[in-house]
Amino acid sequence: xxxxxxxxxxxxxxxxxxxxxxxxxxxxxxxxxxxxxxxxxxxxxxxxxxxxxxxxxxxxxxxxxxxxxxxxxxxxxxxxxxx
Numbered sequence: 001x002x003x004x005x006x007x008x009x010x011x012x013x014x015x016x017x018x019x020x021x022x023x024x025x026x027x028x029x030x031x032x033x034x035x036x037x038x039x040x041x042x043x044x045x046x047x048x049x050x051x052x053x054x055x056x057x058x059x060x061x062x063x064x065x066x067x068x069x070x071x072x073x074x075x076x077x078x079x080x081x082x083x
Contacts, residue, residue, distance in 0.1 A: 003071070006030045006037070010073035013042040013051070020045040025074055029055035033068040 013028030021027075021043045029051035031039035038061070041054025049057070052072055059065060 002032075002035065006032055006071040007073065009037070009040070010051075010071050013040055014073045016042045017044055022046060027051040027072065027074045029070060029072045031055050031059055031065070031068050031070050033064045038064055038068065 009030050010028035013030070014026040016028075017026040024043060024046050026043065027050065028042045029040070030037055039055045039057075039059035041049075041051045041056070041058055043049075043051045044054065051074075052070060055070065056065065059068075
């Protein structure tokens with residue numbers, strides 16, 4: 001299944017935050033459009049942009065975002081705070 005492939009990639013990306021994301025969790029995000037990964041990100045450091053934001057920022061053609069799917073290894077934050 002393609003969804004499993006994208007979630008595995010999210011987990012791989014999340015591991016990049018192992019040393020710096022704490023006390024926040026390690027989180028990875030992948031943006032897919034038409035079966036192609038067009039953006040990736042992870043939570044790099046506590047107090048900085050979250051994985052979803054970093055993934056969106058990495059997309060070169062922002063017009064693709066409206067028809068894309070984002071996969072995230074942890075539910076997105078829905079509150080205001082440091083980021």
